[in-house]
Amino acid sequence: MLEEELKSEGKCMFCEQLFSPKEIKKHLVKHLADMEKTDAAGKTQTYCHIEVVAAEMFLHLLVKGNKKMEIIDDFLRGIWLDCCDHMSGFRHKNIEIEMDEKVKDIFVPKVKIFHDYDYGSTTRVFLTGLKYYDLNLKDDIILLSRNEPLKIMCSICKIKPAVNICSVCLWDRDSVFCESCSKKHEKICNDFDEYSSMPIVNSPRMGICGYTGGYIDTERDGVYKKT
Ligand SMILES: [Zn+2]
Ligand SMILES: [Zn+2]
Ligand SMILES: [Zn+2]
Ligand SMILES: [Zn+2]
Numbered sequence: 001m002l003e004e005e006l007k008s009e010g011k012c013m014f015c016e017q018l019f020s021p022k023e024i025k026k027h028l029v030k031h032l033a034d035m036e037k038t039d040a041a042g043k044t045q046t047y048c049h050i051e052v053v054a055a056e057m058f059l060h061l062l063v064k065g066n067k068k069m070e071i072i073d074d075f076l077r078g079i080w081l082d083c084c085d086h087m088s089g090f091r092h093k094n095i096e097i098e099m100d101e102k103v104k105d106i107f108v109p110k111v112k113i114f115h116d117y118d119y120g121s122t123t124r125v126f127l128t129g130l131k132y133y134d135l136n137l138k139d140d141i142i143l144l145s146r147n148e149p150l151k152i153m154c155s156i157c158k159i160k161p162a163v164n165i166c167s168v169c170l171w172d173r174d175s176v177f178c179e180s181c182s183k184k185h186e187k188i189c190n191d192f193d194e195y196s197s198m199p200i201v202n203s204p205r206m207g208i209c210g211y212t213g214g215y216i217d218t219e220r221d222g223v224y225k226k227t
Contacts, residue, residue, distance in 0.1 A: 054204035065104030
């Protein structure tokens with residue numbers, strides 16, 4: 001379903017410009033380094049710049065280093081994952097990371113870990129520590145960038161953005177539909193009408209279990225909008 005041409009782009013929270021995943025990573029460094037210079041005169045705390053990736057989707061987070069790992073778990077649940085409060089956990093290689101460990105002790109620059117949500121139908125996302133910054137900020141966690149809704153078009157008409165996914169036919173490529181093609185799918189898929197019609201959302205958990213969208217950054221959690 002996630003096809004070749006799916007191109008992800010994210011806006012910079014500071015200047016609102018759109019960038020590719022590679023560019024945004026470099027671009028944010030400029031803002032953060034500038035902020036660090038400006039803040040150097042005041043009282044600062046260590047923050048970790050963290051990249052989170054799930055296939056074409058990504059998040060850039062700035063997290064206060066002395067907070068516990070559970071702050072990131074909560075954030076991931078809120079923006080991408082939570083359907084019915086499944087269990088979750090972070091791992092580095094095969095070692096479990098406790099939720100009460102400090103963010104800065106885990107996200108040493110270049111370290112890669114992963115997070116699993118739901119040990120049945122698992123959604124796995126990958127996190128990389130990019131750099132530490134000493135900043136004077138109020139927030140404990142800030143969303144610096146996120147991919148805009150991917151260009152997922154209806155698998156039948158190919159003209160309109162898809163709004164529904166069939167969670168039963170999910171493994172088939174032709175399983176995302178616009179409003180009118182959703183009606184056609186209802187006729188050939190008995191489950192679709194009953195329970196398997198799920199909304200297209202901007203999350204790697206789309207179409208899985210009861211996931212219908214997040215509660216953080218909801219304006220970017222919808223379907224693709226033609227520009
Ligand atoms: Zn910017
Ligand atoms: Zn669930
Ligand atoms: Zn259609
Ligand atoms: Zn179906």
